[in-house]
Amino acid sequence: MSKKNHKHRVVAVCLGPSCRKKGGQALFDNLKVEIQRAHLSESVEVVETGCRGLCARGPVAHVYPDNITYCRLTPNDATRIVQGHLVSGHPMEDKVSHADRIANRSFRLFGDARFFGKQLRLTLRNCGVIDPENIDEYLAVRGYEALAKSLTGMKPEEVIQAMRDSGLRGRGGGGFPTGVKWNFAATQKADTKYIICNADEGDPGAFMDRSAIEGDPHTILEGMAIGGYAIGAHQGYIYIRAEYPLAVKRLEIALEQARAHNLIGKDILGSGFDFDIEVRLGAGAFVCGEETALIHSIEGERGTPRPRPPYPSVEGLWGKPTVINNVETWANVPVIILDGPEWFASIGTADSKGTKVFAVAGKVRNTGLVEVPMGMTLREIVYDVAGGVEGGRSLKAIQTGGPSGGCIPAQYLDTPVDYESLKGIGSIMGSGGLIVMDETTCMVDVAKYFLEFTMNESCGKCTPCREGTKRMYEILERITSGRGEEHDIELLEELGETVKFASLCGLGQTAPNPILSTIRHFRDEYVAHTRQKRCPAGVCTQLITYEINDACIGCGACARKCPVKCISGETRKLHTIDQSKCIKCGECFAACRFDAVTRS
Amino acid sequence: MSEKKNGQVNLIIDGVRVTVPEGTTIMHAAEVVGVKVPRLCYHPYLSTPGACRVCVVEVEGAPGLVASCAFPVAEGMNVRTTSPKLRQIRRNIVELQLDNHPEDCQTCERDGNCELQRLAYQLGVRERKFAGEKKNYKSDYKAPGVIRDPNKCILCGRCVRVCGEVQGIHTLTVAHRGFESVVVPTFERSLADSVCSNCGQCINVCPTAAFLENMNYDEVWQKLSDPHVTKVAQFAPSVRAAIGEAFGIPPGANMEGQTVAALRRLGFDYVFDTQFTADLTIMEEANELVNRIKAHGTSDLGPGKPLPMLTSCSSAWMKFVEQFYPEYIPNISSCKSPMSMQGALIKSYWAEKMGLGAQDIYSIAAMCCTAKKYEAAREELRDENGLPYVDAVITTRELAWMIKSMGLDFANLEPEEFDNPLGESTGAGAIFGATGGVMEAAVRTAHQMLTGEEMPDVNIEAVRGVTGAIKEASVEIAGITINVAVTHGMGNAIKLLEAVRRGEKNVHFIEIMGCPGGCIGGGGQPYAGQDAVPMDRELMAKRASALYGIDKAKEHRCSHQNEHIQKLYDDYLEKPGSHRAHKLLHTHYRQHFPHGVIPGRGIDGNQESCIRPSDPRFLELEAFINERKGRPHEDSELIPVLHKAQNLFGYIAEEAVEYIATKMQIPRSKIYGVATFYHYFSLSPRGQFRVSVCMGTACYVKGAGDLAEEFKRILGIDFGGITADSVFSLECARCIGACGQAPVLMVNDEVHTRVTVPQVQKIVDQYQEQIGKSGSRESETAAR
Numbered sequence A: 001m002s003k004k005n006h007k008h009r010v011v012a013v014c015l016g017p018s019c020r021k022k023g024g025q026a027l028f029d030n031l032k033v034e035i036q037r038a039h040l041s042e043s044v045e046v047v048e049t050g051c052r053g054l055c056a057r058g059p060v061a062h063v064y065p066d067n068i069t070y071c072r073l074t075p076n077d078a079t080r081i082v083q084g085h086l087v088s089g090h091p092m093e094d095k096v097s098h099a100d101r102i103a104n105r106s107f108r109l110f111g112d113a114r115f116f117g118k119q120l121r122l123t124l125r126n127c128g129v130i131d132p133e134n135i136d137e138y139l140a141v142r143g144y145e146a147l148a149k150s151l152t153g154m155k156p157e158e159v160i161q162a163m164r165d166s167g168l169r170g171r172g173g174g175g176f177p178t179g180v181k182w183n184f185a186a187t188q189k190a191d192t193k194y195i196i197c198n199a200d201e202g203d204p205g206a207f208m209d210r211s212a213i214e215g216d217p218h219t220i221l222e223g224m225a226i227g228g229y230a231i232g233a234h235q236g237y238i239y240i241r242a243e244y245p246l247a248v249k250r251l252e253i254a255l256e257q258a259r260a261h262n263l264i265g266k267d268i269l270g271s272g273f274d275f276d277i278e279v280r281l282g283a284g285a286f287v288c289g290e291e292t293a294l295i296h297s298i299e300g301e302r303g304t305p306r307p308r309p310p311y312p313s314v315e316g317l318w319g320k321p322t323v324i325n326n327v328e329t330w331a332n333v334p335v336i337i338l339d340g341p342e343w344f345a346s347i348g349t350a351d352s353k354g355t356k357v358f359a360v361a362g363k364v365r366n367t368g369l370v371e372v373p374m375g376m377t378l379r380e381i382v383y384d385v386a387g388g389v390e391g392g393r394s395l396k397a398i399q400t401g402g403p404s405g406g407c408i409p410a411q412y413l414d415t416p417v418d419y420e421s422l423k424g425i426g427s428i429m430g431s432g433g434l435i436v437m438d439e440t441t442c443m444v445d446v447a448k449y450f451l452e453f454t455m456n457e458s459c460g461k462c463t464p465c466r467e468g469t470k471r472m473y474e475i476l477e478r479i480t481s482g483r484g485e486e487h488d489i490e491l492l493e494e495l496g497e498t499v500k501f502a503s504l505c506g507l508g509q510t511a512p513n514p515i516l517s518t519i520r521h522f523r524d525e526y527v528a529h530t531r532q533k534r535c536p537a538g539v540c541t542q543l544i545t546y547e548i549n550d551a552c553i554g555c556g557a558c559a560r561k562c563p564v565k566c567i568s569g570e571t572r573k574l575h576t577i578d579q580s581k582c583i584k585c586g587e588c589f590a591a592c593r594f595d596a597v598t599r600s
Numbered sequence B: 001m002s003e004k005k006n007g008q009v010n011l012i013i014d015g016v017r018v019t020v021p022e023g024t025t026i027m028h029a030a031e032v033v034g035v036k037v038p039r040l041c042y043h044p045y046l047s048t049p050g051a052c053r054v055c056v057v058e059v060e061g062a063p064g065l066v067a068s069c070a071f072p073v074a075e076g077m078n079v080r081t082t083s084p085k086l087r088q089i090r091r092n093i094v095e096l097q098l099d100n101h102p103e104d105c106q107t108c109e110r111d112g113n114c115e116l117q118r119l120a121y122q123l124g125v126r127e128r129k130f131a132g133e134k135k136n137y138k139s140d141y142k143a144p145g146v147i148r149d150p151n152k153c154i155l156c157g158r159c160v161r162v163c164g165e166v167q168g169i170h171t172l173t174v175a176h177r178g179f180e181s182v183v184v185p186t187f188e189r190s191l192a193d194s195v196c197s198n199c200g201q202c203i204n205v206c207p208t209a210a211f212l213e214n215m216n217y218d219e220v221w222q223k224l225s226d227p228h229v230t231k232v233a234q235f236a237p238s239v240r241a242a243i244g245e246a247f248g249i250p251p252g253a254n255m256e257g258q259t260v261a262a263l264r265r266l267g268f269d270y271v272f273d274t275q276f277t278a279d280l281t282i283m284e285e286a287n288e289l290v291n292r293i294k295a296h297g298t299s300d301l302g303p304g305k306p307l308p309m310l311t312s313c314s315s316a317w318m319k320f321v322e323q324f325y326p327e328y329i330p331n332i333s334s335c336k337s338p339m340s341m342q343g344a345l346i347k348s349y350w351a352e353k354m355g356l357g358a359q360d361i362y363s364i365a366a367m368c369c370t371a372k373k374y375e376a377a378r379e380e381l382r383d384e385n386g387l388p389y390v391d392a393v394i395t396t397r398e399l400a401w402m403i404k405s406m407g408l409d410f411a412n413l414e415p416e417e418f419d420n421p422l423g424e425s426t427g428a429g430a431i432f433g434a435t436g437g438v439m440e441a442a443v444r445t446a447h448q449m450l451t452g453e454e455m456p457d458v459n460i461e462a463v464r465g466v467t468g469a470i471k472e473a474s475v476e477i478a479g480i481t482i483n484v485a486v487t488h489g490m491g492n493a494i495k496l497l498e499a500v501r502r503g504e505k506n507v508h509f510i511e512i513m514g515c516p517g518g519c520i521g522g523g524g525q526p527y528a529g530q531d532a533v534p535m536d537r538e539l540m541a542k543r544a545s546a547l548y549g550i551d552k553a554k555e556h557r558c559s560h561q562n563e564h565i566q567k568l569y570d571d572y573l574e575k576p577g578s579h580r581a582h583k584l585l586h587t588h589y590r591q592h593f594p595h596g597v598i599p600g601r602g603i604d605g606n607q608e609s610c611i612r613p614s615d616p617r618f619l620e621l622e623a624f625i626n627e628r629k630g631r632p633h634e635d636s637e638l639i640p641v642l643h644k645a646q647n648l649f650g651y652i653a654e655e656a657v658e659y660i661a662t663k664m665q666i667p668r669s670k671i672y673g674v675a676t677f678y679h680y681f682s683l684s685p686r687g688q689f690r691v692s693v694c695m696g697t698a699c700y701v702k703g704a705g706d707l708a709e710e711f712k713r714i715l716g717i718d719f720g721g722i723t724a725d726s727v728f729s730l731e732c733a734r735c736i737g738a739c740g741q742a743p744v745l746m747v748n749d750e751v752h753t754r755v756t757v758p759q760v761q762k763i764v765d766q767y768q769e770q771i772g773k774s775g776s777r778e779s780e781t782a783a784r
C-alpha cells in the first residue's frame, strides 16, 4: 500500500439535491482545498455527479479507479479522504458503502493496492468493510437480497440447479460439489431436515472462518437460510469453536437482528418459509470438524466419527437428512444467487470454480488472509500477494491443508491452486491453511509437529489412527533425536499406508500425508537424519554438532559461556569441544565473534 | 449386470456373483459366498462402530478401504476380501493392537481362548515392527464379581455397548481420546463403587482378558486340602448345560453326572444340587404370589404395590433394582435365590442332621454367574453371626479350569448322582436356568396351590425361548386370570418396568433374569469357541434345550412333587412362608447408591433426595438445565451444560457431573466420557491464571515451542499441570485464530501476541503481581 499507486484518480462527489443539502457542497469545496494542500492537484481530480440513488445515505462520493463509494460523509471527512485514502492508501473503511452497483456485482473489487491487487474478494467481500454488528450495513450491500430472490422468485430445485451450475465445491477440505450434496438431501423423503454450518476450523494456523464470521456474520446466515429453503430444512445449526468468543458474539447479534427483521424465523419475508438457526459451541476437539463427529457433538456425544454411508445428507443430525457445509462455502451462496452461477463459474479453473481464502502464515512478509481466484499459482500467492519470504531467505516448501495436507517443495511453486493440482503433488487444498517455510525449517521436524497434532487429536476410536499415529510419532522422534535407522523410513512408509487406507475417518486417512509427502519430496533429509545423524536445517537440537575451526583465535569467549564446561584449549590456541559432554545449547556459537564455531 | 429388483442387490465378491437383500453389509454378503472376513469389534447384537478396521476390504472404485461390517452392498459392486495389500494392512492393524498389549499370553486367563491371540495367529502376525510405549493403567480388583485390567483392553468397545445397549446400565464409557482412550467406569472409580450389576456380560463379550471374574478358585483349592472341614459343593442348572463346551463337547449336552463326579474327584465330600433349592424357591415364591393375590386381589398394580410381584433369583437384577428402581423394591419377592437357600440349608438343616457346626463346613457354589459372587458377599445374606452361608462362588469357567488343572478326562468321567437330602430335583428346578423357566415352574405350582389340582399340561411354551425380548402369557387358575411377563437382560427389564410404571401393562407376576437368555447366558459361562459369537442366541437355545430335556425326562415336573422338599417341610420348615422358612429362605432389599440413571425416565423423588447441594452455583446450573427442559433432543444440551458448569466451577467437578446426571437423566459414564473427550473441559481444578500457549502451526513455526519450554521451566510444571499454590496452570492451545501475530498465548482471556522468550518471565511476574495487589481475592471468582 504505497504511494506509487497514485496514478490518475477521480473523486466524484454527488451533488444531487439531497446530498447537496446534507453538506455535499461543503464537502466538495473542502476536498478541493485538501487536495491542493496535499499537492495532489496533478494526479487527482474532483468532479461533481448527479444523484446516484443513494440519497438515504448521502452525502456520497466515489473514488475511481478504486471503485470505492463513501457514504454518510460530512464536510470534515475531506481531510480523511485525502490524507488517509489518497495519500496513505487506507480507505476510510467506516464510511465505505457497498450498495454501489457500478460493477453490477454484489461485492466490490478492492483497489489496486498491492496486497489486494491480485485478490478477488468474494466470500470476504464485506469483511472489514461493513459493521458486522449492524444489519443495516449488510442490507445496504444487497444483504439478504439473495434470500429474498430465492424465496420469491425461485423454486427450491432452481436454487439447487444454480448451485450445481456454479460449480461450487465445498471449502471445508473435501471439495465435494455443493449442489450435488444439496440435491441428495433435497430428494430424501423426511419430515425433518437440517442445515449445519461447520465453523469448527480446527486446522492449526488457519483462521479464515473466524475472520469471515467476525467480519460478515449475516452472509453465513443468509447462505444457510437459502440452503434450508433449497432442501426443505427449517432448522440450522452453526457449530463453532469455543475458542472464538467474538465470532460467537457476532453471530448471536446477527441472529437477533435477522430475527427482528423477519429474515430468520417464522414466515420469512411473508414467504411462508420458516427457518431458524442455533449456535452450538465446540469444546476443543479437532476431529469434530469431521462431519459425522460434528453431528455426534451437536447431539451431545463424544465427537467420534462413524462409518459412512449413510452420509449426513441421507442420515445426519438425529438421523435426519442434513446438509453440512463449511463457513466459506455458505458465504459463496448469496453471491451465486445474486450474480448468477454462470458468472461465478467464469472465475477459477475448469474443475475449481470461484475463489479460495487462504490463511497465509509462517515465514512470509505479509501474514494474513488472502482471497484469490482458483488457479492462481502458489508463487503468485507467496510473492505477489504475501510479499515473499521474510528476511529475504529462500523458500523451501509450502504446507497446505494443515495436518491433513502435505509439504510442497519450491520446485512446484508454479502449481495452480485448485483441488486436483494440489492433490497431484501430494498435498491438498484443505480448508485454506498455507504455511510458508524457509531454509531454516527441518522437514522431518515439520512432519513430527503435524504427527504430534494428529496423535493428540485422534479420537481414538479406530485402531490404525489411534495406535498408528502414536507409533509414527515415536519413529519420528527417534529419527529427530538421532536414534533412527534408515529402515525407519520404510517403516514410516508402510505404517503410513496402513493408517491412510484403513482409518475410519479423514483425520486418520490423511494423518500420514505430512510424513509421506516429506519423504517423497525431501527423502534426503530423512536419510541425513538417519544415516549421518545430521539435521541439515540445524533444527533438531540433538543432532546438531558444534565444532571449532581454524578461525579460532583462542580468546576463550566460548569456553567461558559453555554451561557444562566442555570447551578446552589454551589461550591464543585453537579450542576444542568435547562432543561427549556437549549439550548442544549453542552458547558457544553465539559467543564467538570470529565465526570459528560452526553448527552442523 | 442384471437388473436390480425387489430389494435384491447383485454384486461380485472375490470373483463370485452373489445376490443379497438390499441393506446387507459386505461382511454378511461375503459369508454367503463362504468367506468369513476377519473381525474384532463387530458383534451381531450390538451397534456397529466400524472401529477396529480389521474387517477392511477393497471395493472397486472406492478411494480407501471400507469396513465390511458397516458398509452396505450396492448394485454392481466388486469386492475383494483378500489381496497382498489387504493382508498386510490387516496384519499391521492387529500388530498395532498387540504392540499396545501386555506380552503375557502364557500366564493370561484367556490363553487359548482369546480372540486377539486367535486373530494374530490367523493373520500371521509374526513380528513386532512398531513396538513402542504401552498403556499402563491400574487394575481394578475391588468388586467381588467382575474385575478389570485396562492394559489388556484393545478398545473394541463391545463391553461399553453390551453394558449400555443390552443391559441398559451404562457402567462403562470410553474416556479420554486418542492413544489415551480407556474403558472405565465414571471418574475411573472401581466397578465396586459404580452402578455395575456384576452381570459379567462385559466378560462374555470382551475378546481379551480385560474383564474377568474375581477369581476364587485358589482359595477353593486351599480349602480342599484342609482336613478339618467338610467340603460341600452345589452347582446351578446352567452349569451342567454349558460346562461341556469348555472341554470341546458340542453345546447342548447335559453334563450333570460328570460334573458331580468331577466335584467329588476334586475333593468335595458332598455334592448337592442348586436345582433342589430351585424347587424350594418355587414353593416359597408361589406361596408368596398366592398370598399377595389372596390378600390384595389382582387389580392393585404398579411400583410399590403388592403386584406385579417380581422374581428375585437373579443377583445382578437384584443389585440393579436396588440402584435403579428402588420404587419397585416392595414388588420383589422376598425369596432368596436358590443358591442362597441351598447355602442356608447346608449350614442349618443339613448341618444339624450331620451334627456339624456351621464353621465345620466349607460350602461353595459353582455358578454360571459372576453376580453370585457379589450375592454371596451381601450383608443381608449372612447368618446370625455375620458369616456367609456360601463361602465361595466359582464360575463355570473356574470350575472347568480346576477340572483341567487336575487333569481329569471330564468327558469320559463315569456320571455320578447327587448326595441327598439336598440333591433331588424336579423338572421345574432344572428349567430355572433358561429365561421363562422360573415363571413356568412357579405357575405349575401356583396352580396346584390355588386349585389343589395338577395342571393338565405343564408345558407353557409362550414363556420359553431366548429370542423374544418380553414374553407374555395369561393363565386361568381357579377363575382368576393371572397375567405373567418374562424378560431377560436388564435393558429389556427397563422397557418392561417402564411400561408397568406407565400403567400400560396389566401384569401380575414378572420373571426377570439379568442376563440375555437367563442363567444359561450368565457372565460366568464358558467363552464362545473358535468360530462362535459371544451371547449367540443359537448357542443359548442349545444350552436351554439341555435343560428342557432334563425337565421332559423327569418323572416329577412340578416343584411341589419333590419328595425331599415335602420331607424338608415336614421335618424342618413346617410350611411355605413359615417363621423358620422366613428366617432361612427369605431376605430383604434396600436402596443402594449410586442411584442408577435411566435415560429418558424422568427424574423422581428417589433421585431428587440424593442431591441437594447448598452451593448457589448449583442453583444457577439447575436454572440453566431447566431452561433447556422440553426442548427437542434435550440430551444434546449436555455440552452447553458442561460449558456452563465449567464457567461456574472453573472445572468439571465430580459433584457437578453427579448433579447433571440426575437433573438431565444422562448416565454418569456418558457425561464422563464426553467431558474427558473434549480438551476444553478440565476435570481437575485449574490455576487462577490459565496460561495457554498456542501450539498451532503458525505459532509453532514462529517459536511457540520455545515459549512453552520457558513457561515449563519458570513455573516448574508441564502442560496440564498446576503450580503448587494453584496460581498458574499451563495448557497447550490449538490455533486461536490470531496467527498473524504469532506466536500467541493467552492468560485466561487475555491474548498476548508476538511474545518472545525473554518476555515470558515478565508475563509471569505481571500476573504474580496482580495477586499481590488484590490480596486474598477469591480464587473462585478469578477462575471464572
Ligand SMILES: Cc1cc2nc3c(=O)[nH]c(=O)nc-3n(C[C@H](O)[C@H](O)[C@H](O)COP(=O)(O)O)c2cc1C
Pocket: A169, A170, A171, A172, A173, A174, A175, A176, A178, A198, A199, A200, A201, A202, A203, A286, A287, A288, A289, A290, A291, A292, A324, A325, A326, A327, A329, A330, A431, A505, A506, A507
Ligand atoms: C479431521 C477432519 C477435520 C475437519 N475439519 C473441518 C473444519 O474445521 N471445517 C470444515 O468446514 N470442514 C472440516 N472437515 C470437513 C468436513 O468433514 C466436511 O467435509 C465439510 O464440513 C463439508 O463442507 P463443505 O462441503 O462445504 O466443505 C474436516 C474433516 C476431517 C476429516
Ligand code: SF4
Pocket: A287, A304, A305, A457, A458, A459, A460, A461, A462, A463, A465, A466, A503, A504, A505, A506, A507, A508, A509
Ligand atoms: S481415523 Fe482417527 S479420528 Fe478418525 S475415527 Fe479413527 S481414530 Fe478417530
Ligand code: SF4
Pocket: B146, B162, B163, B167, B169, B170, B171, B172, B195, B196, B197, B198, B199, B200, B201, B202, B203
Ligand atoms: S458386569 Fe454387567 S453391569 Fe457390570 S460393567 Fe459388566 S456388563 Fe456392565
Ligand code: SF4
Pocket: B152, B153, B154, B155, B156, B157, B158, B159, B160, B183, B202, B205, B206, B207, B208, B210, B211
Ligand atoms: S474391555 Fe474388552 S470388550 Fe471392552 S473395549 Fe476393551 S477389549 Fe473390548
Ligand code: FES
Pocket: B038, B039, B040, B041, B042, B049, B050, B051, B052, B053, B054, B055, B056, B067, B068, B069, B070
Ligand atoms: S469388525 Fe468391522 S471395523 Fe471392527
Ligand code: FES
Pocket: A204, A205, A206, B694, B695, B696, B697, B698, B699, B700, B734, B735, B736, B737, B738, B739, B740, B742, B743, B744
Ligand atoms: S497458530 Fe497460533 S493463533 Fe493460529
